[in-house]
Amino acid sequence: MSADFEEGQFLGLPQAQGKPDVVVMPLAYELTTSYGTGAVDGPAACVEASGQVELFDATLGADLPDGRRFKTLPVWEGSASTLRGQLDEMVDHVQPFFDGSVFPLALGGEHGILPALVRAARRHPLVDGDLSRLTVVQLDAHADLRSELDGEVFSHACAASRSLDVGVGRLLQAGIRAYSLEESVRIDEDDRITTFFAKDTQHPHTGGAEWQRWLDTLAAIQGPVHLTLDIDGLDGALVPATGTPVPGGLSYWQAVETIETLFANPSATVISADVNEIFAQEGTPLTQFTAACLATKMLACHLLARREGRWIRREKTPSDEARSSFFSEAKGATFSARS
Ligand SMILES: [Mn+2]
Numbered sequence: 001m002s003a004d005f006e007e008g009q010f011l012g013l014p015q016a017q018g019k020p021d022v023v024v025m026p027l028a029y030e031l032t033t034s035y036g037t038g039a040v041d042g043p044a045a046c047v048e049a050s051g052q053v054e055l056f057d058a059t060l061g062a063d064l065p066d067g068r069r070f071k072t073l074p075v076w077e078g079s080a081s082t083l084r085g086q087l088d089e090m091v092d093h094v095q096p097f098f099d100g101s102v103f104p105l106a107l108g109g110e111h112g113i114l115p116a117l118v119r120a121a122r123r124h125p126l127v128d129g130d131l132s133r134l135t136v137v138q139l140d141a142h143a144d145l146r147s148e149l150d151g152e153v154f155s156h157a158c159a160a161s162r163s164l165d166v167g168v169g170r171l172l173q174a175g176i177r178a179y180s181l182e183e184s185v186r187i188d189e190d191d192r193i194t195t196f197f198a199k200d201t202q203h204p205h206t207g208g209a210e211w212q213r214w215l216d217t218l219a220a221i222q223g224p225v226h227l228t229l230d231i232d233g234l235d236g237a238l239v240p241a242t243g244t245p246v247p248g249g250l251s252y253w254q255a256v257e258t259i260e261t262l263f264a265n266p267s268a269t270v271i272s273a274d275v276n277e278i279f280a281q282e283g284t285p286l287t288q289f290t291a292a293c294l295a296t297k298m299l300a301c302h303l304l305a306r307r308e309g310r311w312i313r314r315e316k317t318p319s320d321e322a323r324s325s326f327f328s329e330a331k332g333a334t335f336s337a338r339s
Pocket of ligand 1: 111140141142156159230
């Protein structure tokens with residue numbers, strides 16, 4: 001451990017003074033995880049585990065932070081009594097880092113954080129108020145396309161549905177292997193959604209060709225992108241403590257390849273990312289360490305994009321923004337799946 005290791009900062013990197021280039025945002029959010037508890041402690045456990053991740057990244061060819069300024073925010077915990085109120089608080093918390101000058105990486109917390117992140121991305125200069133410009137790339141075991149789960153439209157099982165309802169233009173999913181009939185129908189009928197199923201990409205004989213199609217799809221994206229990595233997209237053996245581990249998932253190296261391919265696309269700009277459904281594993285830190293390694297890979301790829309001129313710093317003139325009440329004031333019907 002180096003002498004300037006700073007406790008509570010991602011990778012132990014000394015906290016930037018003044019405006020950072022990269023912000024890590026731990027979001028302790030857990031209201032609807034189906035079974036298992038601990039999503040609330042996951043982000044802090046991931047920051048702690050990141051202290052054991054190597055700073056050298058072979059693709060970057062350098063140690064992180066590669067001359068850039070990093071800052072890890074204190075763990076965010078909502079105080080509102082309702083789920084919608086908490087989502088609005090989260091938008092207020094993360095929105096300042098979607099001004100185009102910073103790369104924000106959220107650590108969750110359950111996947112229900114996604115609609116709030118997408119809503120905040122609306123103010124990014126490349127999105128400029130029109131979320132139809134934004135592509136969301138999702139690695140996940142679950143499609144998260146339910147209209148509701150147990151009566152709750154903001155359940156983590158609806159994260160992708162709500163993001164589309166908020167106005168996202170395109171959703172690309174891989175690793176998907178647990179989904180309902182309703183979700184299957186939505187995937188078929190909603191032309192904004194492209195899904196690569198694990199049964200195809202992980203097929204022992206023909207999986208390679210299908211996986212290459214996924215990579216080709218990522219390489220063809222144009223415009224701003226938010227990358228959302230639900231760690232249960234990985235095979236359950238790699239992340240046994242996550243809320244809903246599922247067998248038959250992506251390998252670690254497939255997640256790495258997805259991240260590297262996406263960030264290397266010169267026509268796309270990854271404006272923000274999250275790693276979610278991180279739970280603190282007892283006895284071995286495998287789950288939170290796997291999450292920390294993949295979060296580090298995202299940051300390394302961002303730094304490389306920045307160094308190679310594929311990420312342009314755009315500073316939006318700050319305006320006085322009213323506190324967000326987007327989720328609180330939306331009528332339930334606004335957030336039901338399209339029929
Ligand atoms: Mn999910």
